[in-house]
Amino acid sequence: MTTPVPRIPLELPDDLVSTDWLAEHLHDERLVVVDVSVLGIDSPSGFRWVSGLDDHLIEGHVPGAIFADLIDELSEPGPYTFTRPGLERLARALRALGIDDGTAVVAYDASIGHWAARFWWLLRSAGFANVAVLDGGLAAWRAEGRELETGFRTPRAAGEPTLAPQAGYWAEGDEVRRIVRAEAAGVLVCALPPADFRGESGRRARPGHIPGSVNVPVGSLVAQETRRSLTGDALAARLAPATGGGAAPIIVYCGAGIAAAGTAFALRRAGRSAAIYDGSLEEWLADPEAPLVTLA
Structure with missing residues:
Protein backbone atom coordinates (compact mmCIF):
# COMPACT_ATOMS: atom_id res chain seq x y z
CA MET A 1 0.00 0.00 0.00
CA GLU A 144 -6.75 46.27 -13.23
CA GLY A 145 -9.44 44.69 -15.40
CA ARG A 146 -8.82 41.23 -14.02
CA GLU A 147 -11.26 38.37 -14.46
CA LEU A 148 -14.29 38.15 -12.16
CA GLU A 149 -16.52 35.18 -11.42
CA THR A 150 -20.15 35.15 -10.33
CA GLY A 151 -22.20 32.53 -8.53
CA PHE A 152 -21.38 30.08 -5.78
CA ARG A 153 -18.17 28.08 -5.49
CA THR A 154 -18.23 24.91 -3.37
CA PRO A 155 -15.33 24.88 -0.88
CA ARG A 156 -12.76 22.12 -1.11
CA ALA A 157 -12.96 19.24 1.38
CA ALA A 158 -10.82 20.09 4.39
CA GLY A 159 -9.49 18.46 7.52
CA GLU A 160 -9.47 19.91 11.00
CA PRO A 161 -7.21 22.98 11.27
CA THR A 162 -4.76 22.99 14.17
CA LEU A 163 -5.49 26.05 16.30
CA ALA A 164 -4.01 27.32 19.56
CA PRO A 165 -4.41 30.77 21.16
CA GLN A 166 -1.48 33.14 20.71
CA ALA A 167 -0.56 35.79 23.26
CA GLY A 168 -0.50 39.50 22.50
CA TYR A 169 -3.29 39.80 19.96
CA TRP A 170 -6.23 40.77 22.19
CA ALA A 171 -6.76 43.19 25.07
CA GLU A 172 -9.57 43.25 27.61
CA GLY A 173 -11.45 46.19 29.08
CA ASP A 174 -9.61 45.96 32.40
CA GLU A 175 -6.29 46.51 30.61
CA VAL A 176 -7.69 49.62 28.96
CA ARG A 177 -9.00 50.94 32.28
CA ARG A 178 -5.60 50.51 33.93
CA ILE A 179 -4.01 52.61 31.19
CA VAL A 180 -6.71 55.28 31.52
CA ARG A 181 -6.11 55.40 35.30
CA ALA A 182 -2.31 55.58 34.74
CA GLU A 183 -1.90 52.31 36.62
CA ALA A 184 -0.17 50.72 33.62
CA ALA A 185 1.88 51.95 30.70
CA GLY A 186 0.32 51.81 27.25
CA VAL A 187 -0.81 53.72 24.19
CA LEU A 188 -4.52 53.67 23.37
CA VAL A 189 -5.20 54.12 19.66
CA CYS A 190 -8.61 54.96 18.21
CA ALA A 191 -8.96 53.76 14.60
CA LEU A 192 -12.17 55.70 13.87
CA PRO A 193 -12.39 58.71 11.54
CA PRO A 194 -11.20 62.05 12.99
CA ALA A 195 -14.75 63.44 13.30
CA ASP A 196 -15.80 60.40 15.35
CA PHE A 197 -12.66 60.72 17.48
CA ARG A 198 -13.42 64.38 18.18
CA GLY A 199 -17.04 63.58 19.03
CA GLU A 200 -18.51 65.52 16.10
CA SER A 201 -20.12 62.47 14.50
CA GLY A 202 -20.85 58.81 15.10
CA ARG A 203 -23.80 56.51 15.74
CA ARG A 204 -23.06 55.71 19.37
CA ALA A 205 -25.17 56.87 22.30
CA ARG A 206 -22.28 58.94 23.62
CA PRO A 207 -19.70 60.57 21.32
CA GLY A 208 -15.97 60.83 21.75
CA HIS A 209 -12.97 58.65 22.54
CA ILE A 210 -11.46 56.87 25.52
CA PRO A 211 -9.38 59.33 27.58
CA GLY A 212 -5.72 59.54 26.63
CA SER A 213 -6.23 58.03 23.19
CA VAL A 214 -4.47 59.07 20.01
CA ASN A 215 -6.15 58.89 16.62
CA VAL A 216 -4.83 56.75 13.75
CA PRO A 217 -7.84 56.34 11.43
CA VAL A 218 -7.78 53.14 9.44
CA GLY A 219 -8.77 55.10 6.33
CA SER A 220 -5.56 57.13 6.54
CA LEU A 221 -3.40 54.03 6.07
CA VAL A 222 -4.38 53.34 2.46
CA ALA A 223 -4.00 55.34 -0.73
CA GLN A 224 -7.44 56.75 -1.46
CA GLU A 225 -7.18 56.27 -5.23
CA THR A 226 -6.05 52.63 -5.24
CA ARG A 227 -6.97 51.44 -1.71
CA ARG A 228 -3.53 49.90 -1.50
CA SER A 229 -1.73 50.01 1.82
CA LEU A 230 0.81 52.74 2.48
CA THR A 231 4.40 51.62 2.95
CA GLY A 232 7.74 52.96 4.14
CA ASP A 233 8.00 56.55 5.32
CA ALA A 234 4.40 57.34 4.35
CA LEU A 235 3.09 54.55 6.59
CA ALA A 236 5.49 55.44 9.41
CA ALA A 237 4.29 59.05 9.36
CA ARG A 238 0.64 58.02 9.66
CA LEU A 239 1.44 55.59 12.48
CA ALA A 240 3.62 58.08 14.39
CA PRO A 241 0.94 59.03 16.97
CA ALA A 242 0.71 55.36 17.97
CA THR A 243 4.42 54.57 17.91
CA GLY A 244 5.66 57.65 19.75
CA GLY A 245 5.39 55.95 23.14
CA GLY A 246 8.57 53.94 22.73
CA ALA A 247 8.19 50.34 23.84
CA ALA A 248 4.86 50.91 25.65
CA PRO A 249 2.16 48.36 24.74
CA ILE A 250 -0.26 49.51 22.04
CA ILE A 251 -3.98 48.75 22.25
CA VAL A 252 -6.18 49.64 19.29
CA TYR A 253 -9.96 50.07 19.42
CA CYS A 254 -12.82 51.45 17.32
CA GLY A 255 -16.57 50.92 17.44
CA ALA A 256 -16.68 47.13 17.30
CA GLY A 257 -13.14 45.87 16.62
CA ILE A 258 -13.09 46.04 12.80
CA ALA A 259 -11.44 49.36 11.92
CA ALA A 260 -9.10 48.55 14.82
CA ALA A 261 -8.01 45.42 12.97
CA GLY A 262 -6.93 47.48 9.96
CA THR A 263 -4.84 49.86 12.07
CA ALA A 264 -3.41 47.03 14.20
CA PHE A 265 -2.53 45.09 11.05
CA ALA A 266 -0.64 48.13 9.72
CA LEU A 267 1.23 48.44 13.02
CA ARG A 268 2.27 44.78 12.84
CA ARG A 269 3.44 45.26 9.25
CA ALA A 270 5.54 48.19 10.48
CA GLY A 271 7.17 45.94 13.07
CA ARG A 272 5.21 47.03 16.14
CA SER A 273 3.24 44.71 18.38
CA ALA A 274 -0.35 45.77 18.94
CA ALA A 275 -3.42 44.26 20.54
CA ILE A 276 -7.09 44.84 19.69
CA TYR A 277 -9.61 45.76 22.36
CA ASP A 278 -12.22 43.44 20.91
CA GLY A 279 -15.28 44.90 22.61
CA SER A 280 -14.09 48.40 21.71
CA LEU A 281 -16.57 51.24 22.26
CA GLU A 282 -19.56 48.88 22.19
CA GLU A 283 -18.28 47.28 25.40
CA TRP A 284 -16.88 50.51 26.85
CA LEU A 285 -20.23 52.29 26.53
CA ALA A 286 -22.06 49.40 28.19
CA ASP A 287 -20.72 50.92 31.41
CA PRO A 288 -22.54 54.26 31.85
CA GLU A 289 -19.73 55.45 34.10
CA ALA A 290 -16.98 54.75 31.56
CA PRO A 291 -15.44 58.13 30.62
CA LEU A 292 -15.28 59.54 27.10
CA VAL A 293 -13.56 62.67 25.85
CA THR A 294 -14.77 64.99 23.10
CA LEU A 295 -12.83 67.68 21.29
CA ALA A 296 -15.82 69.28 19.59
Whole structure:
Protein backbone atom coordinates (compact mmCIF):
# COMPACT_ATOMS: atom_id res chain seq x y z
CA MET A 1 0.00 0.00 0.00
CA THR A 2 1.40 3.37 -1.02
CA THR A 3 1.67 6.04 1.69
CA PRO A 4 0.29 9.41 0.55
CA VAL A 5 2.99 12.03 0.04
CA PRO A 6 2.37 15.05 2.30
CA ARG A 7 1.48 18.16 0.35
CA ILE A 8 4.15 20.88 0.46
CA PRO A 9 2.42 24.05 1.68
CA LEU A 10 2.25 27.08 -0.59
CA GLU A 11 4.51 29.75 0.85
CA LEU A 12 3.04 33.23 1.10
CA PRO A 13 5.56 36.03 0.41
CA ASP A 14 4.29 38.35 3.14
CA ASP A 15 1.29 39.23 5.30
CA LEU A 16 0.21 41.48 2.42
CA VAL A 17 0.21 40.06 -1.12
CA SER A 18 -0.15 41.86 -4.44
CA THR A 19 -2.76 41.29 -7.11
CA ASP A 20 0.05 40.12 -9.38
CA TRP A 21 1.08 37.43 -6.91
CA LEU A 22 -2.52 36.30 -6.45
CA ALA A 23 -3.14 36.14 -10.20
CA GLU A 24 -0.02 34.04 -10.64
CA HIS A 25 -1.05 31.53 -7.94
CA LEU A 26 -4.82 31.70 -8.31
CA HIS A 27 -5.25 28.15 -9.57
CA ASP A 28 -2.92 26.50 -7.06
CA GLU A 29 -5.00 23.87 -5.25
CA ARG A 30 -3.18 24.68 -2.00
CA LEU A 31 -4.58 28.22 -1.98
CA VAL A 32 -7.95 29.29 -0.57
CA VAL A 33 -9.07 32.83 -1.47
CA VAL A 34 -11.68 34.24 0.89
CA ASP A 35 -14.01 37.21 0.36
CA VAL A 36 -14.97 38.62 3.77
CA SER A 37 -16.87 41.72 2.62
CA VAL A 38 -19.42 43.31 4.94
CA LEU A 39 -21.65 46.24 3.96
CA GLY A 40 -23.13 48.98 6.12
CA ILE A 41 -26.61 50.18 5.20
CA ASP A 42 -29.04 52.76 6.53
CA SER A 43 -32.55 51.37 6.86
CA PRO A 44 -35.82 52.71 8.34
CA SER A 45 -34.90 50.94 11.57
CA GLY A 46 -31.43 52.47 11.61
CA PHE A 47 -27.91 51.59 10.53
CA ARG A 48 -26.92 47.93 10.37
CA TRP A 49 -24.24 45.65 9.01
CA VAL A 50 -25.20 43.15 6.32
CA SER A 51 -23.33 40.32 4.63
CA GLY A 52 -21.64 41.05 1.32
CA LEU A 53 -22.72 37.64 -0.01
CA ASP A 54 -25.24 38.99 -2.55
CA ASP A 55 -22.64 41.27 -4.14
CA HIS A 56 -20.16 38.38 -4.09
CA LEU A 57 -22.56 36.16 -6.01
CA ILE A 58 -24.10 38.71 -8.38
CA GLU A 59 -21.58 41.53 -8.89
CA GLY A 60 -18.60 39.21 -9.00
CA HIS A 61 -15.58 38.06 -7.04
CA VAL A 62 -12.01 36.90 -7.55
CA PRO A 63 -12.28 33.60 -9.45
CA GLY A 64 -12.48 30.64 -7.10
CA ALA A 65 -13.01 32.80 -4.01
CA ILE A 66 -15.12 31.45 -1.16
CA PHE A 67 -17.37 33.80 0.80
CA ALA A 68 -16.89 33.95 4.58
CA ASP A 69 -19.52 35.44 6.91
CA LEU A 70 -17.85 37.67 9.49
CA ILE A 71 -21.18 38.73 10.98
CA ASP A 72 -22.44 35.32 12.09
CA GLU A 73 -20.20 32.34 11.38
CA LEU A 74 -16.97 34.10 12.36
CA SER A 75 -18.30 36.03 15.36
CA GLU A 76 -19.44 34.71 18.70
CA PRO A 77 -23.14 35.33 19.52
CA GLY A 78 -23.49 37.80 22.35
CA PRO A 79 -24.19 41.41 23.24
CA TYR A 80 -21.52 42.89 20.94
CA THR A 81 -21.55 42.88 17.16
CA PHE A 82 -18.27 41.22 16.16
CA THR A 83 -17.05 39.34 19.23
CA ARG A 84 -14.16 37.07 18.28
CA PRO A 85 -15.20 33.41 18.07
CA GLY A 86 -13.89 30.71 20.36
CA LEU A 87 -11.45 28.21 18.89
CA GLU A 88 -14.06 25.51 18.33
CA ARG A 89 -16.36 27.87 16.46
CA LEU A 90 -13.45 29.26 14.44
CA ALA A 91 -12.15 25.79 13.54
CA ARG A 92 -15.63 24.73 12.41
CA ALA A 93 -15.99 27.85 10.25
CA LEU A 94 -12.54 27.43 8.69
CA ARG A 95 -13.14 23.79 7.82
CA ALA A 96 -16.43 24.75 6.17
CA LEU A 97 -14.46 27.22 4.04
CA GLY A 98 -12.03 24.50 2.93
CA ILE A 99 -9.22 25.74 5.17
CA ASP A 100 -6.96 23.32 7.02
CA ASP A 101 -3.27 22.94 7.83
CA GLY A 102 -2.39 22.22 4.19
CA THR A 103 -3.77 25.46 2.79
CA ALA A 104 -2.52 28.99 2.34
CA VAL A 105 -5.20 31.67 2.70
CA VAL A 106 -5.54 35.08 1.06
CA ALA A 107 -8.38 37.28 2.30
CA TYR A 108 -9.85 40.37 0.67
CA ASP A 109 -12.85 42.66 0.93
CA ALA A 110 -14.68 45.23 -1.17
CA SER A 111 -13.76 48.11 1.16
CA ILE A 112 -10.35 49.33 2.33
CA GLY A 113 -9.02 46.05 3.71
CA HIS A 114 -10.05 46.29 7.37
CA TRP A 115 -12.52 43.39 7.07
CA ALA A 116 -9.78 41.26 5.53
CA ALA A 117 -7.43 42.40 8.31
CA ARG A 118 -10.01 41.26 10.87
CA PHE A 119 -10.08 37.80 9.27
CA TRP A 120 -6.25 37.75 9.23
CA TRP A 121 -6.24 38.72 12.91
CA LEU A 122 -8.69 35.98 13.87
CA LEU A 123 -6.54 33.34 12.19
CA ARG A 124 -3.15 34.58 13.35
CA SER A 125 -4.33 34.99 16.93
CA ALA A 126 -5.46 31.36 16.81
CA GLY A 127 -2.10 30.10 15.56
CA PHE A 128 -2.93 29.79 11.86
CA ALA A 129 0.05 31.60 10.34
CA ASN A 130 -0.29 30.87 6.62
CA VAL A 131 -2.67 33.74 5.87
CA ALA A 132 -2.31 37.06 4.06
CA VAL A 133 -4.39 40.07 3.00
CA LEU A 134 -4.77 41.07 -0.66
CA ASP A 135 -3.35 44.57 -1.06
CA GLY A 136 -6.05 46.83 -2.51
CA GLY A 137 -8.69 44.11 -2.24
CA LEU A 138 -11.46 43.76 -4.78
CA ALA A 139 -11.17 47.42 -5.82
CA ALA A 140 -7.59 46.94 -7.04
CA TRP A 141 -8.47 43.64 -8.74
CA ARG A 142 -11.35 45.32 -10.61
CA ALA A 143 -9.34 48.43 -11.49
CA GLU A 144 -6.75 46.27 -13.23
CA GLY A 145 -9.44 44.69 -15.40
CA ARG A 146 -8.82 41.23 -14.02
CA GLU A 147 -11.26 38.37 -14.46
CA LEU A 148 -14.29 38.15 -12.16
CA GLU A 149 -16.52 35.18 -11.42
CA THR A 150 -20.15 35.15 -10.33
CA GLY A 151 -22.20 32.53 -8.53
CA PHE A 152 -21.38 30.08 -5.78
CA ARG A 153 -18.17 28.08 -5.49
CA THR A 154 -18.23 24.91 -3.37
CA PRO A 155 -15.33 24.88 -0.88
CA ARG A 156 -12.76 22.12 -1.11
CA ALA A 157 -12.96 19.24 1.38
CA ALA A 158 -10.82 20.09 4.39
CA GLY A 159 -9.49 18.46 7.52
CA GLU A 160 -9.47 19.91 11.00
CA PRO A 161 -7.21 22.98 11.27
CA THR A 162 -4.76 22.99 14.17
CA LEU A 163 -5.49 26.05 16.30
CA ALA A 164 -4.01 27.32 19.56
CA PRO A 165 -4.41 30.77 21.16
CA GLN A 166 -1.48 33.14 20.71
CA ALA A 167 -0.56 35.79 23.26
CA GLY A 168 -0.50 39.50 22.50
CA TYR A 169 -3.29 39.80 19.96
CA TRP A 170 -6.23 40.77 22.19
CA ALA A 171 -6.76 43.19 25.07
CA GLU A 172 -9.57 43.25 27.61
CA GLY A 173 -11.45 46.19 29.08
CA ASP A 174 -9.61 45.96 32.40
CA GLU A 175 -6.29 46.51 30.61
CA VAL A 176 -7.69 49.62 28.96
CA ARG A 177 -9.00 50.94 32.28
CA ARG A 178 -5.60 50.51 33.93
CA ILE A 179 -4.01 52.61 31.19
CA VAL A 180 -6.71 55.28 31.52
CA ARG A 181 -6.11 55.40 35.30
CA ALA A 182 -2.31 55.58 34.74
CA GLU A 183 -1.90 52.31 36.62
CA ALA A 184 -0.17 50.72 33.62
CA ALA A 185 1.88 51.95 30.70
CA GLY A 186 0.32 51.81 27.25
CA VAL A 187 -0.81 53.72 24.19
CA LEU A 188 -4.52 53.67 23.37
CA VAL A 189 -5.20 54.12 19.66
CA CYS A 190 -8.61 54.96 18.21
CA ALA A 191 -8.96 53.76 14.60
CA LEU A 192 -12.17 55.70 13.87
CA PRO A 193 -12.39 58.71 11.54
CA PRO A 194 -11.20 62.05 12.99
CA ALA A 195 -14.75 63.44 13.30
CA ASP A 196 -15.80 60.40 15.35
CA PHE A 197 -12.66 60.72 17.48
CA ARG A 198 -13.42 64.38 18.18
CA GLY A 199 -17.04 63.58 19.03
CA GLU A 200 -18.51 65.52 16.10
CA SER A 201 -20.12 62.47 14.50
CA GLY A 202 -20.85 58.81 15.10
CA ARG A 203 -23.80 56.51 15.74
CA ARG A 204 -23.06 55.71 19.37
CA ALA A 205 -25.17 56.87 22.30
CA ARG A 206 -22.28 58.94 23.62
CA PRO A 207 -19.70 60.57 21.32
CA GLY A 208 -15.97 60.83 21.75
CA HIS A 209 -12.97 58.65 22.54
CA ILE A 210 -11.46 56.87 25.52
CA PRO A 211 -9.38 59.33 27.58
CA GLY A 212 -5.72 59.54 26.63
CA SER A 213 -6.23 58.03 23.19
CA VAL A 214 -4.47 59.07 20.01
CA ASN A 215 -6.15 58.89 16.62
CA VAL A 216 -4.83 56.75 13.75
CA PRO A 217 -7.84 56.34 11.43
CA VAL A 218 -7.78 53.14 9.44
CA GLY A 219 -8.77 55.10 6.33
CA SER A 220 -5.56 57.13 6.54
CA LEU A 221 -3.40 54.03 6.07
CA VAL A 222 -4.38 53.34 2.46
CA ALA A 223 -4.00 55.34 -0.73
CA GLN A 224 -7.44 56.75 -1.46
CA GLU A 225 -7.18 56.27 -5.23
CA THR A 226 -6.05 52.63 -5.24
CA ARG A 227 -6.97 51.44 -1.71
CA ARG A 228 -3.53 49.90 -1.50
CA SER A 229 -1.73 50.01 1.82
CA LEU A 230 0.81 52.74 2.48
CA THR A 231 4.40 51.62 2.95
CA GLY A 232 7.74 52.96 4.14
CA ASP A 233 8.00 56.55 5.32
CA ALA A 234 4.40 57.34 4.35
CA LEU A 235 3.09 54.55 6.59
CA ALA A 236 5.49 55.44 9.41
CA ALA A 237 4.29 59.05 9.36
CA ARG A 238 0.64 58.02 9.66
CA LEU A 239 1.44 55.59 12.48
CA ALA A 240 3.62 58.08 14.39
CA PRO A 241 0.94 59.03 16.97
CA ALA A 242 0.71 55.36 17.97
CA THR A 243 4.42 54.57 17.91
CA GLY A 244 5.66 57.65 19.75
CA GLY A 245 5.39 55.95 23.14
CA GLY A 246 8.57 53.94 22.73
CA ALA A 247 8.19 50.34 23.84
CA ALA A 248 4.86 50.91 25.65
CA PRO A 249 2.16 48.36 24.74
CA ILE A 250 -0.26 49.51 22.04
CA ILE A 251 -3.98 48.75 22.25
CA VAL A 252 -6.18 49.64 19.29
CA TYR A 253 -9.96 50.07 19.42
CA CYS A 254 -12.82 51.45 17.32
CA GLY A 255 -16.57 50.92 17.44
CA ALA A 256 -16.68 47.13 17.30
CA GLY A 257 -13.14 45.87 16.62
CA ILE A 258 -13.09 46.04 12.80
CA ALA A 259 -11.44 49.36 11.92
CA ALA A 260 -9.10 48.55 14.82
CA ALA A 261 -8.01 45.42 12.97
CA GLY A 262 -6.93 47.48 9.96
CA THR A 263 -4.84 49.86 12.07
CA ALA A 264 -3.41 47.03 14.20
CA PHE A 265 -2.53 45.09 11.05
CA ALA A 266 -0.64 48.13 9.72
CA LEU A 267 1.23 48.44 13.02
CA ARG A 268 2.27 44.78 12.84
CA ARG A 269 3.44 45.26 9.25
CA ALA A 270 5.54 48.19 10.48
CA GLY A 271 7.17 45.94 13.07
CA ARG A 272 5.21 47.03 16.14
CA SER A 273 3.24 44.71 18.38
CA ALA A 274 -0.35 45.77 18.94
CA ALA A 275 -3.42 44.26 20.54
CA ILE A 276 -7.09 44.84 19.69
CA TYR A 277 -9.61 45.76 22.36
CA ASP A 278 -12.22 43.44 20.91
CA GLY A 279 -15.28 44.90 22.61
CA SER A 280 -14.09 48.40 21.71
CA LEU A 281 -16.57 51.24 22.26
CA GLU A 282 -19.56 48.88 22.19
CA GLU A 283 -18.28 47.28 25.40
CA TRP A 284 -16.88 50.51 26.85
CA LEU A 285 -20.23 52.29 26.53
CA ALA A 286 -22.06 49.40 28.19
CA ASP A 287 -20.72 50.92 31.41
CA PRO A 288 -22.54 54.26 31.85
CA GLU A 289 -19.73 55.45 34.10
CA ALA A 290 -16.98 54.75 31.56
CA PRO A 291 -15.44 58.13 30.62
CA LEU A 292 -15.28 59.54 27.10
CA VAL A 293 -13.56 62.67 25.85
CA THR A 294 -14.77 64.99 23.10
CA LEU A 295 -12.83 67.68 21.29
CA ALA A 296 -15.82 69.28 19.59
